[in-house]
Amino acid sequence: MTRGPDGSAGPVAGPSGADGRPAWEVLDDFERFSQVDDVFNRASWDPEVATDEARRFFASYREPLRxxxxxxxxGQRDYAIRNAAWQVVDVFAEMHDADDLRDGFLSPLTQLRDGPEERFDLGTPEEAAATVKQVARTFGADLVGLCAHDERWVYTERYARRADEGRPVGLPEGMTSVVVVGQAMDRDLVDTVPSALSGAATGLGYSKDALVLLATAQWLRNLGYRAVPSLNDTALAIPLAIAAGLGEYGRHGMVITSEYGPRVRFGKIFTDAPVAHDRPVEFGVTRFCESCRRCTNACPPGAIPSGGPVAVKLNRSSIGGVRKWSVDGEKCFSYWAQIANDCMICMRVCPYNKDFSRLRHRIxxxxxxxxxxxxxLWLEGRIGYGKRLRPRDWWAGRDSRPT
Ligand code: SF4
Ligand code: SF4
Known part of the structure; x- marks a missing residue:
């Protein structure tokens, strides 16, 4: 396992499988990822991905379907609620379109105000970390963790869509830490997938994330520290969320948290505030995923592997030199394009998609x-967890899922 180029960051994932190896392991032939190769961006420039269905998928978020x-x-009401849930983050994303920036997706969220020269003393690193978490939670974060800044996960370049080219990411030098925040996604909405209705859970997660990220970053700036709020832009969120102790890596390529399972959207703030860092957590996910294949079996395009973690670059949208369960992003996105909505079937059927406020699920x-x-796993199947909540039942306020 390698360390970050700055030497500061240790292993990303502490939790390990039956063979003693973690489910996310960085190898010596690791290659940093370019955002140009992200499958969503390839839908702009790569004929293999930029199909008519892909164009219809993106258009469905911006204009009423005919x-x-x-x-x-x-139906119309399902797309209507989905697109309304995206409104807040859409406003940010489209604010600097003329400058070929897309706040929160292809460039960091824009901050309007600089902070003072003098820095407020946040106390010891442990005290500073506790204060940062308190503030982020006050602004609405459901989860907050801290980890060391790690250049490995920063994109080599960002994608400028209008120019159709890669450009420097522009993250300032000297960042030492990352505040990773998570927003729980609405379980009832998620459970209606496949549906446009379920996409409201995604849009809401992003919209809430934007508020927490912007406000927390501005608070750090008001104290004299540097802080860059970032949603899907600038760096990969998953290894940072694992390093910040927010969850374990799952077979379906998402982070599984102990609080909300895989139903979490992550954002991050790069900062030079002197905070203590969390450590990766382990509560048995890696070993459980080795036995479970529910996501693999439920994925319509067969994008989720059934074997063990391997170092394989499936296509140019995969990251190279990481041994892990690798989801085929091309197959996954082609299904999203087909249904004109983001799919979360793997999230819905995951045994960790539960309401953990209930004692039986904590047990x-x-x-x-x-x-x-x-x-x-056997009990899961017998009881029938993971079933779809029918959209018409959601609209009627009915629920026949096992509790
Ligand atoms: S989101 Fe849907 S298509 Fe993509 S991996 Fe999960 S189940 Fe498969
Ligand atoms: S469905 Fe099963 S195998 Fe897939 S991520 Fe969840 S626990 Fe792991």
């Missing part, structure tokens, strides 16, 4: 991290 699918969850989570994980 017709809706004759399927529950894909189940504990058992999933023990040798009784096979029993847990």
């Amino acid at each position: 017709s809706w699918r004759n399927a529950s969850g894909f 189940g989570r504990r058992l999933a991290g023990t040798r009784l994980r096979g029993l847990m």
Whole structure:
């Protein structure tokens, strides 16, 4: 396992599988990733991805569809609520379009005010970390973790869509830490997937994230520190969320948190505030995923692997030199384009997609991290968790899912 180029960052993932190796392991042939190769950006420039369906997918977020699918969850009211949930983050994303910036997606969120020269003393690194978490939670963060800044996860270049070219990311030198924040996604909405209705959970997660990131970063700036708020832009969020102790890496390529399972959207703030860092957590996810294949079996385009973690670059949208469960982004996005909505079927069926305010699910989570994980998996199937909440039932306020 390698260390970051600045030597400051250790292993990303502490949790390990049956072979003692972590589910996310950086190898010596690691290559940093360019945002130009992100599959969403390839939908702008790569004929292999830029299909008519992909164009229809993006257009469906910006303009009313002329017709809706004759399927529950894909009607006018479903697209209407989805696009309304994206409104806040859309405003930021389109604010600097003329400058070929896309705040929160292809460039950091823009801050309007500089801070003072003099820095406020936040106390010891541990005290500073506790204060940062308190403030982020006050602004609405559901989860907050801190990790060392690690150049490995910063994109080699950002994508400028209008110019159709890669440009420097522009992250200032001297960042030492990353504040990783997570927003829980609405479980009822997620469980209606596949549907346009479910996309409201994604839009809401991003919109809420934008508020927390902007406000927390501005607070740090008001104290004299540098802070760059970032959603999907600038760097990969998953390894940072793992390093910040917010969860473990799952077979479906998402971070599984102990609080909300995989139903979390992450954002991050790069800063030079002197804060203590969290450590990766382990509550048995890696071992559980080795036994479970629910996401693999449920994925319509077969994008999720069934074997163990491997170092494989599936296509140019995969990161090279990382041994992990690799989801095929091309197959995944082609399905999103087909249904004109983001798909979260793997999130819905994941046994960690539960309401952990209930005691029985907290007990189940504990058992999933023990040798009784096979029993847990069997019980999951018997009880019927992971079933779809029918969109028409969501609209009617009905719910027939097992609790
Ligand atoms: S989001 Fe849907 S298509 Fe993509 S990996 Fe998950 S189940 Fe498969
Ligand atoms: S569905 Fe099962 S295998 Fe897939 S991420 Fe969740 S626990 Fe792991």
